Amino acid sequence: EVQLLESGGDFVQPGGSLRLSCAASGFRFTTSAMSWVRQAPGKGLEWVSVIYSGGKTTSYGDSVKGRFTISRDNSRNTVDLQMNSLRVDDTAIYYCVKVGYCSGGSCSAFDYWGQGTLVTVSS
């Protein structure tokens, strides 16, 4: 059974930093791309970032590029999202998502989702 368990969500002031982590199990982590998708309260889904299976290729949404960094540890089956310079509009539930595969700028569907971790940015 695929399991994705997020942690690290918290309340933080604008300008602050937070690191989210996702522990994965139940599938071959080393061959799967991983992504983060967020959802602001009452809003739709917004893609945040993706990291390919080898960890060397990453991509970011325009609203977080330069502030967020995705990384993975294939020896521990974890994927992290370092979030710096947080803004009020970063407030959202952050989902860790398994992607089947990525290649050449395109990826397959988001086939498994974690339950999410809430990040609240407020003064």
Added chain:
Amino acid sequence: SYVLTQPPSVSVAPGKTARITCGGQNFESESVHWYQQKPGQAPVLVISYDTDRPAGIPERFSGSSSGNTATLTISRVEAGDEADYFCQKWDTRSDHAVFGGGTQLTVL
């Protein structure tokens, strides 16, 4: 930036067929995926690559694509199908994933 357009809401009576559209550009280059999200829950993949149904998804859910519009069809709608539905594509020019704004399905 790439945009996927969905109707904000669709209403359907139980037992009838619901169709949710997703419009954009360059649909022939990348497939559309569909997700169902019930209140308080994480999204679930219900259709991948325009038409493929993952294991465990009822046959009542189907997908199609023609021109620059993809459609999620839910046949014999049940009360339990009430949810938000999101379409998604990858924009290969930017290596970004894009979601539609979502459609709230109401079962009358």
